[in-house]
Amino acid sequence: MYIKILIYYLFGYVNVIVEGFFIEKFMNMCISKRIFFWNTKRSKSTVFSANIGVGNYKEVAKIAKKCQCKIKINKKHGLPFLLNRYRKRKIFAITLGVIVIGIIAISNFIWNIEITGVDETKQKEIMEFIQTEGVDIGKYKNNIDLQNLINKIRIQRDDVAWVGMEIKGTNLVIQVVEADEKPEIIDENEYCNIVADKDGIITKIEAQNGTPIVSEGDTVKKGDILVQGWLEGKYTENRYVHAEGQVTAKVWYSEKEKVYYTQNYANQTGNKEKKYSININNFKINLFKTLSNFENYDTIRTIKKLKITSNFYLPIEIIVNENFEKQNNQVVYDKNEAKEIGIKDLKSKLEQQIQNTENISNIYINTNETEEYIEVEVIYEVLESIGTKEKIEY
Amino acid sequence: MINRRRKKVASRISKALEMPEEVSSRAPKLTILKFEEVLIENYKGILEYQDFFVRIQTYIGIININGFKLSLEEMTVDDVIVKGKIESIDFESIVENEEG
Numbered sequence: 001m002y003i004k005i006l007i008y009y010l011f012g013y014v015n016v017i018v019e020g021f022f023i024e025k026f027m028n029m030c031i032s033k034r035i036f037f038w039n040t041k042r043s044k045s046t047v048f049s050a051n052i053g054v055g056n057y058k059e060v061a062k063i064a065k066k067c068q069c070k071i072k073i074n075k076k077h078g079l080p081f082l083l084n085r086y087r088k089r090k091i092f093a094i095t096l097g098v099i100v101i102g103i104i105a106i107s108n109f110i111w112n113i114e115i116t117g118v119d120e121t122k123q124k125e126i127m128e129f130i131q132t133e134g135v136d137i138g139k140y141k142n143n144i145d146l147q148n149l150i151n152k153i154r155i156q157r158d159d160v161a162w163v164g165m166e167i168k169g170t171n172l173v174i175q176v177v178e179a180d181e182k183p184e185i186i187d188e189n190e191y192c193n194i195v196a197d198k199d200g201i202i203t204k205i206e207a208q209n210g211t212p213i214v215s216e217g218d219t220v221k222k223g224d225i226l227v228q229g230w231l232e233g234k235y236t237e238n239r240y241v242h243a244e245g246q247v248t249a250k251v252w253y254s255e256k257e258k259v260y261y262t263q264n265y266a267n268q269t270g271n272k273e274k275k276y277s278i279n280i281n282n283f284k285i286n287l288f289k290t291l292s293n294f295e296n297y298d299t300i301r302t303i304k305k306l307k308i309t310s311n312f313y314l315p316i317e318i319i320v321n322e323n324f325e326k327q328n329n330q331v332v333y334d335k336n337e338a339k340e341i342g343i344k345d346l347k348s349k350l351e352q353q354i355q356n357t358e359n360i361s362n363i364y365i366n367t368n369e370t371e372e373y374i375e376v377e378v379i380y381e382v383l384e385s386i387g388t389k390e391k392i393e394y
Numbered sequence: 395m396i397n398r399r400r401k402k403v404a405s406r407i408s409k410a411l412e413m414p415e416e417v418s419s420r421a422p423k424l425t426i427l428k429f430e431e432v433l434i435e436n437y438k439g440i441l442e443y444q445d446f447f448v449r450i451q452t453y454i455g456i457i458n459i460n461g462f463k464l465s466l467e468e469m470t471v472d473d474v475i476v477k478g479k480i481e482s483i484d485f486e487s488i489v490e491n492e493e494g
Contacts (some may be wrong), residue, residue: 031471
């Protein structure tokens with residue numbers, strides 16, 4: 001029903017008023033001639049109004065004459081009448097056409113590349129790679145062979161488990177799933193040594209299989225063999241085994257920092273200014289002077305890509321530079337304060353490195369004072385298991 | 395008589411084929427939605443159309459619809475929809491007892 005009315009709207013329809021005594025006869029004749037009319041109204045017993053299609057009007061008028069009814073057009077509706085009304089506005093119509101054609105033309109190119117799933121450095125690498133393959137912002141959409149590109153990325157990069165590419169509107173969405181690096185698992189049946197993976201002093205060594213070649217108190221370096229993967233017998237030859245055991249050692253983590261007594265730090269005054277510029281395909285138009293009014297300032301730059309719908313990006317960027325004025329202030333610390341700051345800083349740094357903070361056995365703090373600064377060194381002594389298995393190579 | 399017999403045969407065939415009755419015979423079928431819409435299939439013509447009263451001719455009689463602001467919609471050769479506030483519907487049968 002509504003679709004039928006919509007079609008009539010496209011071709012135009014008129015609201016007619018029929019006046020006479022034989023309205024029912026008129027209706028029946030219309031129906032029998034298969035003339036569609038809708039929105040019927042009977043305001044008086046002799047007056048009847050309905051909507052009919054433009055093409056049917058002549059026939060309806062004939063029927064009305066037969067039924068001795070008067071027919072009158074009340075209102076004209078529909079697209080043809082609407083266009084007729086705007087017939088003289090040629091430039092408007094031309095610009096409308098140009099805009100429509102322009103949008104259709106623009107939508108055939110890629111205006112935005114979005115890479116998700118990996119960190120920024122890898123995003124850059126992948127971006128560079130696809131650019132060398134000829135896919136870039138401003139490329140014709142239909143010339144891009146996505147499957148081929150996906151295969152090339154997967155062949156070239158080992159750290160990528162899966163790549164999905166999709167063109168959504170003018171937006172190329174690349175989804176990357178990173179592959180986890182697998183730790184090398186040594187099979188139970190293979191022969192291996194236990195090797196130190198950190199420098200340290202051995203505090204405890206328990207070998208369940210194999211020959212321990214270091215003892216408590218020994219200093220080991222990274223890569224030294226702790227438990228040998230073979231047994232030496234007096235009468236038999238060397239027998240290789242899968243070495244197994246726990247080696248605990250004191251490991252030191254240290255960090256150094258210089259803390260100056262007088263420090264500068266910047267403070268934002270709260271004054272700010274905004275500068276807009278427009279970037280059309282690397283052609284930049286500054287709407288304001290680029291020089292700032294402030295002497296010292298931080299700049300936050302936000303780039304907005306214009307888009308019509310969520311996936312229809314346009315090749316136009318709006319760049320907003322926000323300048324925040326700042327003041328330089330000086331702070332003077334005394335020795336103890338400087339030391340505390342240094343220690344606090346270093347501790348938080350070190351604690352990120354240590355996997356298990358419960359195993360910390362000692363904390364050493366060394367300081368070295370000069371006139372300008374105090375040098376703080378924090379050393380964490382941690383008990384850690386340092387053995388990892390390494391396959392024996394013959 | 396002959397006409398009546400022919401009708402009986404036709405209705406028997408359609409019963410055997412399990413066709414809906416309104417398809418084979420030209421019996422009107424009314425579908426009423428709420429008290430606001432009546433779809434009448436297999437009608438013959440509109441006898442009277444007023445804002446408050448619609449009279450529709452069918453092959454077995456006349457359907458009278460009383461109400462307010464009645465309007466006819468989706469008129470085709472076979473069916474019509476009467477929309478508006480419907481107060482009552484009644485029938486005037488013109489077919490005599492056929493069962494005899």
